[in-house]
Amino acid sequence: MSHRPFIAIIALIFLLLPLVGQSDVTPYIPDAHTLHLWHLDEAGPPFTDAGLSPTPLLGLLNGAEAGLPSLPHLGSSISFDHDAGGRPGSPEFKGAILIASPQLHAGRRDNAPRSLRYFGHDGAFTYEALVKFDKLPDETKQSGFTILSMDDETNCRIFSLRLDRQSILTFAPLPDSGSQGGAVAHLPKDGDHAINTEDWFHVAIAYNGIENLSNNIQIYWTRVKPNTRRANRIGSGTLTSDFNGRLGDFAIGNEARQSDPKNAESQPFPGRIDEVRISSIARNPSDFIFIPAADRLPSSTVENAHTPFPGVDELPLFLANILVDGSPADFRHKAGEELTLEPGLHRLDFDFSYPTGPLNEAVQFRCQLEGIDERWIDSTRGMTILCQVRDDQNNIISEARFDAVGTSKGWGNSPGESELTARSEPLFIPPAGRHVYIAIESGSPDTTGTLIIDNLDISLPGKDPISLWQNGDFSRGIDLDLPQGIPNRWSRRGSDPTIAQVTSEGSKFALMLADGDQTHFATWACRQSFDPVIFGGRTVIISWDEAYNIIGGSLHRATYVNVPPGRYHFRAIGLSAGERPTTASLSLPINIRLPYWQRPWFPPAVTASCVALLAIYFIRAARRRARRRLRELAFQNALERDRTRIARDMHDDLGTRITVLNLSASLALRELDQNPESSRRHLGKLNQSARDLVVAMDDLVWAVDPAHDSLDQLASHLTRLSEEIFRDSPVRCRLDIPSILPARELGSDFRHQLSLAVKEALHNVLRHAGPCEVHLSLRYDGSRILIEIRDNGVGFESKSESSRHGLEYLSKRLHEIGGTCIINSIPDGGTQVVFDCPLQDRSNLTKP
Known part of the structure; x- marks a missing residue:
């Protein structure tokens, strides 16, 4: 089989490869418009x-x-x-x-x-x-x-x-x-x-x-x-x-x-x-x-002439950009929509023109910000040198704008071929001025061209001029031999900062705006402070050397500075070029929000808030007085209860014991001569009653002594009490009480009632349980005290004999302190008594 056809195909492919991807351009035949x-x-x-x-x-x-x-x-x-x-x-x-x-x-x-x-x-x-x-x-x-x-x-x-x-x-x-x-x-x-x-x-x-x-x-x-x-x-x-x-x-x-x-x-x-x-x-x-x-x-089939839209006498203007304080606002203008801004003084820049189409230019635009301007002003085009005087709060108190459009006198074919021409303008510095801010701006985004600035100065005229500006020749900075260099004190801003450049001619440096982009803008900016004693309240001269070739785009700009909070209306009007004049207009409502303290709702809200705060203050004061009075009443009530309890105890216990002492002494005296043996019995009973009286007095003193108003003191007291009750008795007592307990504060009434209940329960064991073993345990979990008294004595039928053993007395005492008493007993199986006593905050019962 011959390979020649295959080789020929390969060769043809290689011959055609250089043409792959090439344009299908053909020689142009001159037409009637080819000069x-x-x-x-x-x-x-x-x-x-x-x-x-x-x-x-x-x-x-x-x-x-x-x-x-x-x-x-x-x-x-x-x-x-x-x-x-x-x-x-x-x-x-x-x-x-x-x-x-x-x-x-x-x-x-x-x-x-x-x-x-x-x-x-x-x-x-x-x-x-x-x-x-x-x-x-x-x-x-x-x-x-x-x-x-x-x-x-x-x-x-x-x-x-x-x-x-x-x-x-x-x-x-x-x-x-x-x-x-x-x-x-x-x-x-x-x-x-x-x-x-x-x-x-x-x-x-x-x-x-x-x-x-x-x-x-x-x-x-x-x-x-x-x-x-x-x-x-x-x-x-x-x-x-x-x-x-x-x-x-x-x-x-x-x-x-x-x-x-x-x-x-x-x-x-x-x-x-x-x-x-x-x-x-x-x-x-x-x-x-x-x-x-x-x-x-x-091209003959395409309209090259500038003609108005047929049948249209008035067109809306197109609002292309809104700059708020130098930054683009996130706002797309639609008929009837309002531009809303945050409170404060604002600088507003509006870029506007005709809509895209055959009609794209006005012979003249005029604009007005209703509420600020009393007259209509002409819009500006081209690049701008902006000079502002600001006070200590950075508020603009004076401003001058110097526009540049077209070609300067010394402009050549390029920056290197151009000669800079001197320019001077007056500038007034108010007495409150503290800083001067200068911005070299490339104007609306569709403005293009080149602006060069050198030898910038602000000086007080006289025999020996005094300058307030530093580095106006831009000789000091970083990477000045490169377009992206930055002179000292200056900074770049804008949507495309690379438009702002440094140009050099030998050892001479200048600022340049080289704008070839119709969608972006840039700014050289610098701020410097000055001595108000020297310059305040005086007219100075701002001077610079310039060369420019600036092509103003279709966008016109209107600028307003220090616009305070309020409602405004920006309006622009224009007249078109062409055989049939056509007017155009633009309307945009603007709302710069008032600070909250200047809004209509603020005074009533402040008044209502003050009234509410006063009402709250008086209500809380009344509540504090009521709580204090309640604490006083609670304290007095607790004191009265303690007094009543002490009086009752003295009457019921001590009074009875004293009566027994008195009776025993009388009987002993009466029978001392007649019946000495009976007299000795009465004296022995007198002696025992005296000892019981001492113990009762100790219990009473312990109950009313504030030094014992704590959990650990209660535990110590119950320990001593159980030892005294079962001393010289056939009942063995085992204690299960923690050796270390917190000094949790207890009310005197609480510990008195609880101790008496425990004492009564132990006496019941001594009197009714017979020879046995009794266990006394105390538990504390932070919110309650749990006391258990358990014996293995004779027991009883709890339902039928609860009143006989004074068990209702125990429940009554526990009820008075907010606790419960649970009794379980089985004949010949022993008895269990459980005191469950929740602890309450006693601070409201303390004296203020």
Whole structure:
């Protein structure tokens, strides 16, 4: 079997592999709007112009190399990653360039010919090219990289389309173009169109010819790949007017300013360029070179003119952003919805414009915050230098705003080519001022461009000016030689702080806002204190050097500071451009909540709370008095009970014993002479009664002595009591009483009743149980006392003889102290008596 067919298939696959993933771009056929089209397929000059007003390019200089690969079907390209000598990054560097003239000249001899048209009859134009990087911008030593320009050494500086090292793409009208403004955008760093060195990219600038209209320039950056049918827009900008038609040095891949001491040909593009086209209209995103011919949407079918919505006389304005104290508010404006903020003084920034659509600009906007402003004020655009004077509580007591929009007098084609111009403004410092806060702000998110500030100072004028500002030349800080450096005392803020950068020229440093992103903003901010004795209540001068090229977006900004709590209404009105004027309006209710002490409910609530607190105080005082009175009554009641008990005991026990003593003594005296034997018996009985009286007195004294009002004293007493009762008796007593008990406080009545109950139970054993053994045990568990008296004597029928043995007396005593008495007895089986006595808190019975 032959392997030739298989080998042929493999070879065909390898031949087709280089085409896999490549774009399906085909050579572009000029249409009626193509002014110039250079395919750049020739091996050397002249490079043919296929447009309506042919202008061949004649000068391929400083090492520029033609005939290099391009996209399939597009022939070849030109590489500008070469030079003819000089130090990279310096003005003497001679980078590769392609121009309309055969040679560069320090004058008008190398200007573009009069036949070179670069806009349409209404001023509209589109500039586009295909580019491929050999190295990324931040990997080179140059500060800028020009794709397309018309710029010479004298007074014929028209426009420039260029990149800088931060991958910011800029289209700038130059001083002699008759226009101002431009467009700035960051190249994507991620996603489908992220900048890289592997792919070809399409770059385009389209201006619709409507003068002084925000967003009249669109800027595109698109990775060329199969099935791409629409350009990727990365930003927009504004030209204040059409170009005036003057001509300068037209160049591709660099700037043709041969004798310029700052720039010359020092900005070559670090890669290849192909298919450069200039059109007389603003082409729509589906009508560019890289889109296959069959899928292109002719620009003539798309409205390029600015026309109002038909039949509409008034439109709502679009509120894009609300900043509260410099931070975006989490609020999406809908009709009728209210913006609610927390109490305090607030700074409010409102960014607003027309909705997205053909009608996207107002000739003039005016706004008012009802409740703060008594008059309507004009909105602001561009970047801002904000200066605030604040008091000890950081409240703003004075503010001045200095706007920057358009192009400053000394602005060149880039920051390195620009000259800073001095600017001074008056600033009043109130007597209460203690701090000055300065913020260099990039404005609304869709504002783009560059602002450079140096030599900032705030001084008291006079023969020897006194300065209150420190480090205004930004010469001290961290990593100042890098864009991300931070001068001392300054800080970055905003949704994208990388917009705030440090720029340097030799050993000279300055602050810069390089904003190419239309969705973010940034701020340089600094706060410094000053001596109020020197500066308070006086007018000072704030001065700085500045250079800027700032393109105001479609968003307008209204700013209000120190807005106090209350209800307000923000309103904005505008008038559209176009053949049919159209008005627009915006209304937003705002509620800054009052502090709780200023709200309507607060005084009644405080009053009610005070009344309630007073009522609670008096009620609790009355309750305390009542409790104290109850304790006094309880104490008196307990005292009366003790007195009554003592009196009863003395009457019942001691009185009886004394009567017995008296009777025994009388009988003994009467029979002393007549019957001595009987007299001796009476004297013996007298002696025993006297001893019993002493014991009874001891019991009574023990019962009323406060020193014995504790559990351990009760246990000791029961021990002595049992020993005395069963001394010289046939009953053996065994004790089970803990040797160590807590000194738990007991009431005198409690221990007296309990001790008498135990004594009675023991006497019952002695009198009725006969010779036996008795066990006395005491248990304490923290909340109750459990006493058990158990004998093995004769016993009895508990139901029939309980009253005979005085058992009701025991239950009565235990009931008086809140306890219970349980008696179990079996004839000939012994008797068990259990006293269960819960302990109560006796503190309420103590005297206050």
